[in-house]
Amino acid sequence: QVQLVEFGGGSVQAGGSLRLSCTASGYSVGNYFMAWFRQAPGKEREGVACIRVNTGTTYYADAVKGRFTISQDNANNILYLQMNSLKPEDTAMYYCAAEAYVPSARILWSRPDRYKYWGQGTQVTVSS
Numbered sequence: 261q262v263q264l265v266e267f268g269g270g271s272v273q274a275g276g277s278l279r280l281s282c283t284a285s286g287y288s289v290g291n292y293f294m295a296w297f298r299q300a301p302g303k304e305r306e307g308v309a310c311i312r313v314n315t316g317t318t319y320y321a322d323a324v325k326g327r328f329t330i331s332q333d334n335a336n337n338i339l340y341l342q343m344n345s346l347k348p349e350d351t352a353m354y355y356c357a358a359e360a361y362v363p364s365a366r367i368l369w370s371r372p373d374r375y376k377y378w379g380q381g382t383q384v385t386v387s388s
Contacts, residue, residue: 262358264282264283265285265379266281266379269382272346273386273388274388275346277342279341281339282294282338282341283337284339285337291314291360292359293310293312293358293359294310295309295356295359295369295370295375296339297354297357297370298353298384299381306321307319307321307371308341308354309329309330310365311330313332319366321370327344327346329341348386352384353381356379359377362374
């Protein structure tokens with residue numbers, strides 16, 4: 261049974277930083293696509309960043325490029341999202357997701373329906 265658990269959400273002022281963590285159990289992330297999504301109230305879930313674990317290839321949403329960094333700790337099966345220069349519009353529930361393979365990842369990585377496994381989410385609130 262694959263399980264993903266997110267940690268690290270919280271409240272921060274605009275311009276601040278947070279680091280989210282996602283621990284994975286039940287499988288080894290070594291060959292998976294791992295991603296962070298977010299969903300604000302009344303909005304659709306959107307892809308934030310993705311990493312192909314075995315190659316280190318990363319993808320980012322335009323809204324977070326240069327501010328957020330996705331990374332992995334393969335030895336401990338942990339996925340991270342370092343978020344800097346946070347803005348009020350980054351406020352959302354953040355979810356960790358995993359999938360064994362995402363075809364055409366360069367185009368499809370940000371589609372929630374491409375991921376089978378999801379965490380329960382962690383809230384990030386950025387105040388102005």
